[in-house]
Amino acid sequence: MPARRTAAVTSLAAVLALAATACGGGEGADTGPAALTYWASNQGTSLDNDRQVLEPELKRFEQQTGIKVKLEVVPWSDLLNRILTATTSGQGPDVLNIGNTWSASLQATGALLPFDAAAMEKTGGKDRFLPSALASTGAAGKDPAAVPLYSMAYGLYWNRKLFAEAGIDHPPTTWEDLIADGHRLTAGDRYGLALEGGSPTEDVHHAFTLAKQQGADFFDATGKPTFDGPGTVAAVKRYVGLLGTDRIAAPGNAEYANNQSVTDFATGKAAMLMWQSAGANLASHGMKPEDYAVAPLPAPAGATGDRATASMAAGINLAVLRSSHNTDGALKFVTFMTGTDEQIRLNRAYGSIPPVKDAQNDPAFATPELKTLSDVLRTSAAPLPQVPDESQFETLVGTAVKNLMGAAAAGKPPTDDTVRAELAKAQQQMPAH
Known part of the structure; x- marks a missing residue:
């Protein structure tokens, strides 16, 4: 999590004890088939800064696909609790950012759509991503619960x-x-x-x-x-x-x-x-x-x-909730966000490292800082326990x-x-x- 994204500190057990009627956002059930709700994590200097970065990209996606995306930027202090509440209620966004260290925990709830071979192929396949980033997408031996979006070290x-x-x-x-x-x-x-x-x-x-x-x-x-x-x-x-x-x-x-x-x-x-x-x-x-x-x-x-x-192999993953009413659209959005051009734009805006290998060839990621961190991520970073x-x-x-x-x-x-x-x-x- 870049430039320190403060993670939530409420335990999983405590949140799972919440009533199943609680709602982490609720918009997913209200949007039509040509719409998506997206919970983005606070990656920039402020929530407003994130909206300034993301809204033009979501407009670009709408122009390409006809699918409108409703954006909510969620502070890191609230994000895990909001996600866990959504997983217990079955109500929440279609697509969401998760801290990559949470992948296996959220995978175990059964609330995230697995990226099986067919779903992963829609994003271009596993080989597009850095191995250290993919290693933080869920438990070993299981289909990934998410795909890498931003990487840090x-x-x-x-x-x-x-x-x-x-x-x-x-x-x-x-x-x-x-x-x-x-x-x-x-x-x-x-x-x-x-x-x-x-x-x-x-x-x-x-x-x-x-x-x-x-x-x-x-x-x-x-x-x-x-x-x-x-x-x-x-x-x-x-x-x-x-x-x-x-x-x-x-x-x-x-x-x-x-x-x-x-x-x-x-x-x-x-x-x-x-x-x-x-x-x-x-x-x-x-x-x-x-x-x-x-x-x-x-x-x-x-x-x-x-x-x-x-x-540790730091970063943000992109996940789809099983409860989404527009799974096809959600997968199109994941494919868009992890496309090489979009990876360059987003990671350049946030000063993070693209987990998509082709995107790292852009000159924006050739600064001494990012070259050093990319080398660390590639050669000496390890995922937190999945x-x-x-x-x-x-x-x-x-x-x-x-x-x-x-x-x-x-x-x-x-x-x-x-x-x-x-x-x-x-x-x-x-x-x-």
Whole structure:
């Protein structure tokens, strides 16, 4: 989710307990056969900005097909809850954006139309998409529950001027180097690194990446949660320790949850930032592309395979609800939105990476930032666990890490015992099967 799209934090179980008469939008049942309702996620700088980007494209689709699309841009803070309510009520949009990490959870509800061979062929086939993007469209061995729309990856953004002033001429490649550089860059009111420690979404993404680097996973091969294993404990301890032990991030970062870390980096209050496709956000704060550079996140020296994971495979997928009254039109819309020309227009507008391989050849995606992030996505990104309880995992582990960040800011640095206890508590709250 680019330029941090804040995910909903209400658990799947809680939302599924809502009455079946609740409605996530309800427009799908009211539109005629030549109309569609589309819920778009907030990808731009504001809801209005999204409407400005999308409405001309929806008009283009109407001109091509005769199908009118009613647009609603849904904030990330509401999107998951709205979708889950729609899946339980059978009422909602025809087509909708979903965070790609939710694919397997929403797939398990049975509410999404599977993209079987015939449906996928209408979009041009699986081979058009990046493998790392397709890997985040549902559980392994099942037909995808969605198709990729926008792709992102995390990178390490570093301030060229501040690095030069500290006598550092290249970005860190290991966590030990990042911590050492962070100490050299921390002076006065400026810190070496900015973190979004109050955001469960950001926290769980980094915990996942660091766990992969430890050779660990939050679920075993059977889908059973293993939150408090030694590798995951070490991963979370390292991440929280950037603030609580190494002190290269400001204590106030433990409360950041609304892009404040991006603002701190853009305004020179922090010299490094770990973020997804931040260029457009940085530009909105007046930071120019020549003021910073982007590198892959650090990894263990000499790491290969999963241990070299530098990012979760971030992105947005496009799904169709089974309850749609216009499935044929919905599939035409998906085909349009994932067409090469449309992929270029949309991803260029949002500063994201096209998951459609042919679209990446456009010069708009040849900037140093996007080239680096595209390389990460192609070579060292891994999908979050594609299990039915993934949304609960994100919420519970992300909240556990947020709690540890708060304790660290209050002067209680993370230890193996405190991290293990928080992760064990999160695991206990997972649904029983």
